[in-house]
Amino acid sequence: MAKPVSIEVWNPNGKYRVVSTKPMPGTRWINLLIEQDCRVEICTQKKTILSVEDIIALIGERCDGVIGQLTEDWGETLFSALSRAGGKAFSNMAVGYNNVDVSAANKYGVAVGNTPGVLTETTAELAASLSVAAARRIVEADEFMRAGLYDGWLPHLFVGNLLKGQTVGVIGAGRIGSAYARMMIEGFKMNLIYYDLYQATRLEKFVTAYGEFLKANGEQPVTWRRAASMDEVLREADVISLHPILDKTTFHLINKESLATMKKEAILVNCSRGPVVDEVALVEHLRQNPMFRVGLDVFEDEPYMKPGLSDMKNAIVVPHIASASKWTREGMATLAALNVLVRKLVTQPHYLLA
Numbered sequence: 001m002a003k004p005v006s007i008e009v010w011n012p013n014g015k016y017r018v019v020s021t022k023p024m025p026g027t028r029w030i031n032l033l034i035e036q037d038c039r040v041e042i043c044t045q046k047k048t049i050l051s052v053e054d055i056i057a058l059i060g061e062r063c064d065g066v067i068g069q070l071t072e073d074w075g076e077t078l079f080s081a082l083s084r085a086g087g088k089a090f091s092n093m094a095v096g097y098n099n100v101d102v103s104a105a106n107k108y109g110v111a112v113g114n115t116p117g118v119l120t121e122t123t124a125e126l127a128a129s130l131s132v133a134a135a136r137r138i139v140e141a142d143e144f145m146r147a148g149l150y151d152g153w154l155p156h157l158f159v160g161n162l163l164k165g166q167t168v169g170v171i172g173a174g175r176i177g178s179a180y181a182r183m184m185i186e187g188f189k190m191n192l193i194y195y196d197l198y199q200a201t202r203l204e205k206f207v208t209a210y211g212e213f214l215k216a217n218g219e220q221p222v223t224w225r226r227a228a229s230m231d232e233v234l235r236e237a238d239v240i241s242l243h244p245i246l247d248k249t250t251f252h253l254i255n256k257e258s259l260a261t262m263k264k265e266a267i268l269v270n271c272s273r274g275p276v277v278d279e280v281a282l283v284e285h286l287r288q289n290p291m292f293r294v295g296l297d298v299f300e301d302e303p304y305m306k307p308g309l310s311d312m313k314n315a316i317v318v319p320h321i322a323s324a325s326k327w328t329r330e331g332m333a334t335l336a337a338l339n340v341l342v343r344k345l346v347t348q349p350h351y352l353l354a
Protein backbone atom coordinates (compact mmCIF):
# COMPACT_ATOMS: atom_id res chain seq x y z
CA MET A 1 0.00 0.00 0.00
CA ALA A 2 1.38 3.42 -0.97
CA LYS A 3 2.13 5.97 1.76
CA PRO A 4 -0.38 8.84 1.98
CA VAL A 5 0.66 11.67 -0.33
CA SER A 6 0.93 15.29 0.81
CA ILE A 7 -1.77 17.68 -0.40
CA GLU A 8 -2.79 21.33 -0.30
CA VAL A 9 -6.53 21.97 0.14
CA TRP A 10 -8.56 24.87 -1.26
CA ASN A 11 -12.20 25.51 -0.32
CA PRO A 12 -12.40 22.65 2.21
CA ASN A 13 -16.21 22.77 2.41
CA GLY A 14 -16.80 22.48 -1.34
CA LYS A 15 -19.42 19.95 -2.36
CA TYR A 16 -17.42 18.26 -5.14
CA ARG A 17 -13.94 16.88 -4.61
CA VAL A 18 -11.52 17.52 -7.45
CA VAL A 19 -7.91 16.31 -7.24
CA SER A 20 -4.98 17.68 -9.22
CA THR A 21 -2.00 15.36 -9.21
CA LYS A 22 0.38 18.35 -9.54
CA PRO A 23 0.42 22.05 -8.69
CA MET A 24 -0.29 23.89 -11.97
CA PRO A 25 0.60 27.48 -12.98
CA GLY A 26 -1.73 30.37 -12.13
CA THR A 27 -4.78 30.52 -9.90
CA ARG A 28 -7.52 30.91 -12.49
CA TRP A 29 -8.07 27.17 -12.69
CA ILE A 30 -8.41 26.93 -8.89
CA ASN A 31 -10.86 29.85 -8.77
CA LEU A 32 -12.99 28.34 -11.54
CA LEU A 33 -13.30 25.11 -9.59
CA ILE A 34 -14.04 26.92 -6.32
CA GLU A 35 -16.74 29.06 -7.99
CA GLN A 36 -18.46 25.82 -8.94
CA ASP A 37 -18.46 24.55 -5.35
CA CYS A 38 -15.45 22.25 -5.61
CA ARG A 39 -13.05 21.34 -2.85
CA VAL A 40 -9.70 21.36 -4.66
CA GLU A 41 -6.92 19.06 -3.48
CA ILE A 42 -3.50 19.56 -5.05
CA CYS A 43 -0.78 16.96 -4.58
CA THR A 44 2.38 18.66 -3.31
CA GLN A 45 4.47 15.50 -2.96
CA LYS A 46 8.12 16.11 -3.90
CA LYS A 47 8.20 13.34 -6.47
CA THR A 48 8.13 14.23 -10.15
CA ILE A 49 6.40 11.15 -11.52
CA LEU A 50 3.60 9.74 -9.39
CA SER A 51 3.01 5.99 -9.47
CA VAL A 52 -0.39 4.39 -9.99
CA GLU A 53 -0.40 3.56 -6.25
CA ASP A 54 0.28 7.20 -5.33
CA ILE A 55 -2.66 8.30 -7.47
CA ILE A 56 -4.97 5.65 -6.02
CA ALA A 57 -4.12 7.06 -2.57
CA LEU A 58 -4.95 10.56 -3.86
CA ILE A 59 -8.30 9.48 -5.33
CA GLY A 60 -9.27 7.96 -1.99
CA GLU A 61 -12.83 6.85 -1.19
CA ARG A 62 -14.69 9.74 -2.82
CA CYS A 63 -13.54 11.82 -5.74
CA ASP A 64 -15.58 13.58 -8.44
CA GLY A 65 -12.82 14.40 -10.91
CA VAL A 66 -9.07 14.35 -11.44
CA ILE A 67 -6.66 16.53 -13.38
CA GLY A 68 -3.60 14.46 -14.22
CA GLN A 69 -0.30 14.69 -16.07
CA LEU A 70 1.19 13.10 -19.19
CA THR A 71 3.78 11.27 -17.05
CA GLU A 72 1.04 9.19 -15.40
CA ASP A 73 -0.34 5.86 -16.54
CA TRP A 74 -4.10 6.39 -16.82
CA GLY A 75 -5.32 2.88 -17.58
CA GLU A 76 -7.75 0.27 -16.29
CA THR A 77 -6.46 0.43 -12.67
CA LEU A 78 -6.83 4.18 -12.24
CA PHE A 79 -10.14 4.54 -14.08
CA SER A 80 -11.69 1.70 -12.07
CA ALA A 81 -10.42 3.35 -8.84
CA LEU A 82 -11.84 6.73 -9.93
CA SER A 83 -15.16 5.20 -10.88
CA ARG A 84 -15.40 3.35 -7.52
CA ALA A 85 -14.85 6.72 -5.81
CA GLY A 86 -17.80 8.17 -7.80
CA GLY A 87 -15.57 10.03 -10.29
CA LYS A 88 -17.04 11.04 -13.62
CA ALA A 89 -14.28 13.12 -15.24
CA PHE A 90 -10.56 13.05 -15.91
CA SER A 91 -8.51 15.63 -17.77
CA ASN A 92 -4.94 15.27 -18.91
CA MET A 93 -3.03 18.56 -18.67
CA ALA A 94 -1.73 17.96 -22.20
CA VAL A 95 -3.01 17.69 -25.73
CA GLY A 96 -1.29 14.33 -26.24
CA TYR A 97 -3.16 11.52 -24.51
CA ASN A 98 -1.05 8.47 -25.36
CA ASN A 99 -0.79 7.93 -21.57
CA VAL A 100 -4.57 7.56 -21.33
CA ASP A 101 -6.48 4.39 -22.15
CA VAL A 102 -9.67 5.97 -23.46
CA SER A 103 -11.49 2.65 -23.85
CA ALA A 104 -10.81 1.86 -20.17
CA ALA A 105 -12.23 5.31 -19.28
CA ASN A 106 -15.33 4.58 -21.40
CA LYS A 107 -15.74 1.21 -19.74
CA TYR A 108 -15.87 2.88 -16.31
CA GLY A 109 -18.06 5.82 -17.43
CA VAL A 110 -15.32 8.42 -16.95
CA ALA A 111 -15.24 11.29 -19.49
CA VAL A 112 -11.74 12.22 -20.66
CA GLY A 113 -10.49 15.67 -21.67
CA ASN A 114 -7.23 17.10 -23.03
CA THR A 115 -5.92 20.63 -23.66
CA PRO A 116 -5.59 21.29 -27.40
CA GLY A 117 -5.12 24.63 -29.13
CA VAL A 118 -3.84 26.76 -26.27
CA LEU A 119 -0.37 25.24 -26.71
CA THR A 120 -0.21 25.17 -30.50
CA GLU A 121 1.87 28.30 -31.11
CA THR A 122 4.12 27.83 -28.07
CA THR A 123 4.98 24.28 -29.11
CA ALA A 124 5.52 25.30 -32.73
CA GLU A 125 7.81 28.12 -31.54
CA LEU A 126 10.04 25.63 -29.73
CA ALA A 127 10.18 23.39 -32.82
CA ALA A 128 11.15 26.46 -34.86
CA SER A 129 13.77 27.42 -32.24
CA LEU A 130 15.30 23.94 -32.31
CA SER A 131 15.33 24.02 -36.11
CA VAL A 132 17.26 27.30 -36.16
CA ALA A 133 19.52 26.31 -33.26
CA ALA A 134 20.43 23.06 -35.03
CA ALA A 135 20.88 24.73 -38.44
CA ARG A 136 23.17 27.41 -37.02
CA ARG A 137 24.86 25.22 -34.36
CA ILE A 138 23.97 27.70 -31.62
CA VAL A 139 24.39 25.36 -28.66
CA GLU A 140 27.80 24.08 -29.80
CA ALA A 141 28.95 27.68 -30.43
CA ASP A 142 27.70 28.77 -26.99
CA GLU A 143 29.62 25.94 -25.29
CA PHE A 144 32.73 26.89 -27.27
CA MET A 145 32.52 30.52 -26.11
CA ARG A 146 31.98 29.59 -22.48
CA ALA A 147 34.93 27.20 -22.62
CA GLY A 148 37.15 30.18 -23.55
CA LEU A 149 38.06 28.63 -26.91
CA TYR A 150 37.22 31.63 -29.13
CA ASP A 151 40.43 33.24 -30.30
CA GLY A 152 39.16 35.11 -33.35
CA TRP A 153 36.90 35.03 -36.43
CA LEU A 154 37.62 32.22 -38.88
CA PRO A 155 36.02 31.41 -42.26
CA HIS A 156 35.20 27.84 -41.13
CA LEU A 157 34.09 28.51 -37.58
CA PHE A 158 30.69 26.88 -36.83
CA VAL A 159 29.51 26.93 -40.40
CA GLY A 160 25.90 25.72 -40.52
CA ASN A 161 22.94 25.58 -42.93
CA LEU A 162 21.10 28.50 -44.54
CA LEU A 163 17.35 27.97 -44.26
CA LYS A 164 16.11 30.49 -46.83
CA GLY A 165 15.00 28.80 -50.04
CA GLN A 166 15.48 25.30 -48.55
CA THR A 167 12.66 22.80 -48.04
CA VAL A 168 10.94 22.24 -44.72
CA GLY A 169 9.26 18.87 -44.25
CA VAL A 170 6.42 18.42 -41.79
CA ILE A 171 5.21 14.99 -40.75
CA GLY A 172 1.81 15.38 -39.10
CA ALA A 173 0.44 18.69 -40.35
CA GLY A 174 -2.27 19.10 -37.72
CA ARG A 175 -2.55 22.12 -35.41
CA ILE A 176 1.09 22.27 -34.29
CA GLY A 177 2.63 20.97 -37.52
CA SER A 178 0.74 23.60 -39.53
CA ALA A 179 1.69 26.41 -37.14
CA TYR A 180 5.34 25.32 -37.31
CA ALA A 181 5.20 25.18 -41.13
CA ARG A 182 3.86 28.74 -41.26
CA MET A 183 6.64 29.98 -38.97
CA MET A 184 9.34 28.42 -41.15
CA ILE A 185 7.70 29.63 -44.37
CA GLU A 186 6.98 33.18 -43.23
CA GLY A 187 10.15 33.52 -41.19
CA PHE A 188 12.67 31.89 -43.50
CA LYS A 189 10.89 31.69 -46.86
CA MET A 190 11.25 27.91 -46.99
CA ASN A 191 9.29 25.70 -49.38
CA LEU A 192 6.99 23.12 -47.82
CA ILE A 193 6.57 19.40 -48.29
CA TYR A 194 4.27 17.64 -45.85
CA TYR A 195 2.88 14.22 -45.08
CA ASP A 196 -0.33 13.64 -43.17
CA LEU A 197 -3.19 11.18 -43.41
CA TYR A 198 -5.46 14.16 -44.12
CA GLN A 199 -5.13 17.14 -46.40
CA ALA A 200 -4.02 20.35 -44.61
CA THR A 201 -6.25 22.60 -46.72
CA ARG A 202 -5.85 25.78 -44.67
CA LEU A 203 -2.09 25.44 -44.66
CA GLU A 204 -2.02 24.86 -48.41
CA LYS A 205 -4.17 27.96 -48.99
CA PHE A 206 -1.89 30.02 -46.76
CA VAL A 207 1.28 28.98 -48.59
CA THR A 208 -0.33 29.61 -51.98
CA ALA A 209 -1.44 33.10 -50.93
CA TYR A 210 1.91 33.87 -49.32
CA GLY A 211 3.72 32.71 -52.46
CA GLU A 212 1.54 35.04 -54.55
CA PHE A 213 2.28 37.90 -52.16
CA LEU A 214 6.04 37.33 -52.46
CA LYS A 215 5.81 37.12 -56.24
CA ALA A 216 3.83 40.36 -56.42
CA ASN A 217 6.64 41.96 -54.43
CA GLY A 218 9.30 40.74 -56.83
CA GLU A 219 10.53 37.97 -54.52
CA GLN A 220 10.92 34.25 -55.18
CA PRO A 221 7.56 32.65 -54.28
CA VAL A 222 7.39 29.81 -51.74
CA THR A 223 5.82 26.51 -52.82
CA TRP A 224 4.05 23.59 -51.17
CA ARG A 225 3.46 19.93 -51.90
CA ARG A 226 1.51 17.23 -50.12
CA ALA A 227 3.64 14.07 -50.33
CA ALA A 228 2.02 10.76 -51.15
CA SER A 229 4.36 8.98 -48.72
CA MET A 230 6.49 9.89 -45.74
CA ASP A 231 9.59 8.73 -47.64
CA GLU A 232 9.14 11.55 -50.16
CA VAL A 233 9.41 14.06 -47.31
CA LEU A 234 12.45 12.31 -45.86
CA ARG A 235 14.21 12.26 -49.22
CA GLU A 236 13.49 15.86 -50.21
CA ALA A 237 13.41 18.02 -47.08
CA ASP A 238 16.38 19.84 -45.56
CA VAL A 239 14.66 20.28 -42.20
CA ILE A 240 12.07 17.75 -40.99
CA SER A 241 9.85 18.32 -38.00
CA LEU A 242 7.70 15.60 -36.44
CA HIS A 243 4.23 16.53 -35.19
CA PRO A 244 1.99 13.45 -35.33
CA ILE A 245 0.17 11.96 -32.39
CA LEU A 246 1.82 8.88 -30.82
CA ASP A 247 -0.10 5.71 -31.58
CA LYS A 248 0.60 2.29 -33.10
CA THR A 249 0.95 3.84 -36.58
CA THR A 250 3.59 6.36 -35.52
CA PHE A 251 5.69 4.26 -33.08
CA HIS A 252 9.28 4.28 -34.47
CA LEU A 253 8.08 6.09 -37.57
CA ILE A 254 11.67 7.32 -37.75
CA ASN A 255 13.96 4.28 -37.62
CA LYS A 256 17.23 3.04 -39.10
CA GLU A 257 15.75 2.76 -42.61
CA SER A 258 13.96 6.11 -42.60
CA LEU A 259 17.05 7.89 -41.22
CA ALA A 260 19.10 6.41 -44.08
CA THR A 261 16.59 7.94 -46.53
CA MET A 262 17.25 11.46 -45.25
CA LYS A 263 19.88 13.84 -46.64
CA LYS A 264 23.27 13.53 -44.93
CA GLU A 265 23.10 17.17 -43.80
CA ALA A 266 19.41 17.18 -42.89
CA ILE A 267 18.02 18.46 -39.61
CA LEU A 268 15.45 16.43 -37.68
CA VAL A 269 13.29 17.99 -34.96
CA ASN A 270 11.03 16.07 -32.59
CA CYS A 271 8.54 17.92 -30.39
CA SER A 272 5.86 15.21 -30.62
CA ARG A 273 6.53 12.14 -28.49
CA GLY A 274 9.83 10.30 -27.93
CA PRO A 275 8.77 6.86 -29.21
CA VAL A 276 7.98 8.32 -32.65
CA VAL A 277 11.77 8.03 -33.13
CA ASP A 278 13.84 4.89 -32.58
CA GLU A 279 16.37 6.65 -30.35
CA VAL A 280 18.99 3.87 -30.46
CA ALA A 281 18.99 4.03 -34.27
CA LEU A 282 19.15 7.83 -34.06
CA VAL A 283 22.26 7.80 -31.83
CA GLU A 284 23.99 5.48 -34.31
CA HIS A 285 22.95 7.69 -37.23
CA LEU A 286 24.26 10.81 -35.47
CA ARG A 287 27.55 9.01 -34.83
CA GLN A 288 27.93 7.94 -38.47
CA ASN A 289 26.79 11.29 -39.94
CA PRO A 290 28.38 14.23 -38.10
CA MET A 291 26.71 16.78 -40.40
CA PHE A 292 23.23 15.42 -39.61
CA ARG A 293 21.72 17.34 -36.70
CA VAL A 294 18.75 16.89 -34.39
CA GLY A 295 16.75 19.02 -31.98
CA LEU A 296 14.88 16.91 -29.46
CA ASP A 297 12.31 17.98 -26.88
CA VAL A 298 11.04 14.46 -26.21
CA PHE A 299 12.73 11.10 -25.58
CA GLU A 300 11.81 7.49 -25.87
CA ASP A 301 12.18 6.62 -22.15
CA GLU A 302 11.62 9.99 -20.47
CA PRO A 303 13.20 11.24 -18.32
CA TYR A 304 16.15 9.17 -19.61
CA MET A 305 18.12 9.43 -22.84
CA LYS A 306 19.39 6.38 -24.70
CA PRO A 307 23.11 5.71 -24.11
CA GLY A 308 25.39 7.95 -26.15
CA LEU A 309 22.85 10.65 -27.02
CA SER A 310 24.13 13.17 -24.50
CA ASP A 311 27.67 12.86 -25.95
CA MET A 312 26.61 13.77 -29.47
CA LYS A 313 27.64 17.30 -30.45
CA ASN A 314 25.17 17.20 -33.34
CA ALA A 315 22.20 16.78 -30.99
CA ILE A 316 20.40 19.54 -29.09
CA VAL A 317 18.37 18.16 -26.20
CA VAL A 318 15.85 19.99 -24.02
CA PRO A 319 13.60 18.51 -21.30
CA HIS A 320 10.06 18.38 -22.82
CA ILE A 321 9.50 22.13 -22.57
CA ALA A 322 7.77 22.79 -25.89
CA SER A 323 4.55 24.08 -24.29
CA ALA A 324 6.36 25.87 -21.47
CA SER A 325 5.30 29.51 -21.76
CA LYS A 326 3.50 31.11 -18.82
CA TRP A 327 0.42 32.03 -20.89
CA THR A 328 0.13 28.54 -22.33
CA ARG A 329 0.66 26.60 -19.12
CA GLU A 330 -1.95 28.76 -17.32
CA GLY A 331 -4.26 28.18 -20.29
CA MET A 332 -3.69 24.42 -20.17
CA ALA A 333 -4.51 24.40 -16.44
CA THR A 334 -7.68 26.43 -17.08
CA LEU A 335 -8.80 24.11 -19.89
CA ALA A 336 -8.14 21.06 -17.74
CA ALA A 337 -10.30 22.51 -14.93
CA LEU A 338 -13.06 23.35 -17.41
CA ASN A 339 -12.94 19.81 -18.79
CA VAL A 340 -13.65 18.44 -15.33
CA LEU A 341 -16.35 21.05 -14.69
CA VAL A 342 -18.18 20.53 -17.98
CA ARG A 343 -18.76 16.94 -17.02
CA LYS A 344 -20.04 18.00 -13.60
CA LEU A 345 -22.46 20.51 -15.12
CA VAL A 346 -23.70 18.02 -17.69
CA THR A 347 -24.24 15.26 -15.15
CA GLN A 348 -25.87 17.59 -12.60
CA PRO A 349 -28.70 19.24 -14.55
CA HIS A 350 -30.34 20.49 -11.30
CA TYR A 351 -27.18 22.50 -10.72
CA LEU A 352 -27.66 24.29 -14.03
CA LEU A 353 -31.18 25.21 -12.97
CA ALA A 354 -30.14 26.45 -9.50
Ligand SMILES: NC(=O)C1=CN([C@@H]2O[C@H](COP(=O)(O)OP(=O)(O)OC[C@H]3O[C@@H](n4cnc5c(N)ncnc54)[C@H](O)[C@@H]3O)[C@@H](O)[C@H]2O)C=CC1
Binds near residue numbers: 250
Ligand atom coordinates in the same frame (compact mmCIF):
# COMPACT_ATOMS: atom_id res chain seq x y z
N1 LIG B 1 6.64 18.36 -26.76
C1 LIG B 1 5.57 18.90 -26.20
O1 LIG B 1 5.63 19.53 -25.15
C2 LIG B 1 4.28 18.78 -26.89
C3 LIG B 1 4.00 17.68 -27.67
N2 LIG B 1 2.80 17.58 -28.30
C4 LIG B 1 2.55 16.40 -29.15
O2 LIG B 1 2.14 16.86 -30.44
C5 LIG B 1 1.08 16.05 -30.90
C6 LIG B 1 0.28 16.79 -31.94
O3 LIG B 1 -0.51 17.80 -31.37
P1 LIG B 1 -1.58 18.62 -32.26
O4 LIG B 1 -0.91 19.20 -33.45
O5 LIG B 1 -2.32 19.52 -31.36
O6 LIG B 1 -2.51 17.42 -32.73
P2 LIG B 1 -3.33 17.28 -34.08
O7 LIG B 1 -4.27 16.15 -33.84
O8 LIG B 1 -3.88 18.60 -34.50
O9 LIG B 1 -2.22 16.86 -35.16
C7 LIG B 1 -1.71 15.57 -35.28
C8 LIG B 1 -1.62 15.26 -36.77
O10 LIG B 1 -0.93 14.01 -36.94
C9 LIG B 1 -1.54 13.35 -38.03
N3 LIG B 1 -1.22 11.93 -38.02
C10 LIG B 1 -1.75 10.95 -37.24
N4 LIG B 1 -1.21 9.77 -37.55
C11 LIG B 1 -0.30 10.01 -38.54
C12 LIG B 1 0.57 9.19 -39.29
N5 LIG B 1 0.62 7.86 -39.10
N6 LIG B 1 1.35 9.76 -40.22
C13 LIG B 1 1.29 11.11 -40.44
N7 LIG B 1 0.47 11.93 -39.78
C14 LIG B 1 -0.32 11.38 -38.83
C15 LIG B 1 -3.03 13.64 -37.85
O11 LIG B 1 -3.76 13.39 -39.04
C16 LIG B 1 -3.00 15.10 -37.43
O12 LIG B 1 -3.12 15.97 -38.54
C17 LIG B 1 0.33 15.69 -29.61
O13 LIG B 1 -0.44 14.51 -29.77
C18 LIG B 1 1.43 15.54 -28.60
O14 LIG B 1 1.85 14.19 -28.53
C19 LIG B 1 1.86 18.54 -28.17
C20 LIG B 1 2.07 19.65 -27.41
C21 LIG B 1 3.30 19.85 -26.69
Ligand SMILES: O=C(O)C(=O)CO
Binds near residue numbers: 095096322323
Ligand atom coordinates in the same frame (compact mmCIF):
# COMPACT_ATOMS: atom_id res chain seq x y z
O1 LIG C 1 0.49 18.76 -24.33
C1 LIG C 1 1.30 17.85 -24.56
O2 LIG C 1 0.99 16.84 -25.22
C2 LIG C 1 2.65 17.94 -24.02
O3 LIG C 1 3.50 17.17 -24.36
C3 LIG C 1 2.98 18.99 -23.04
O4 LIG C 1 2.45 20.18 -23.36
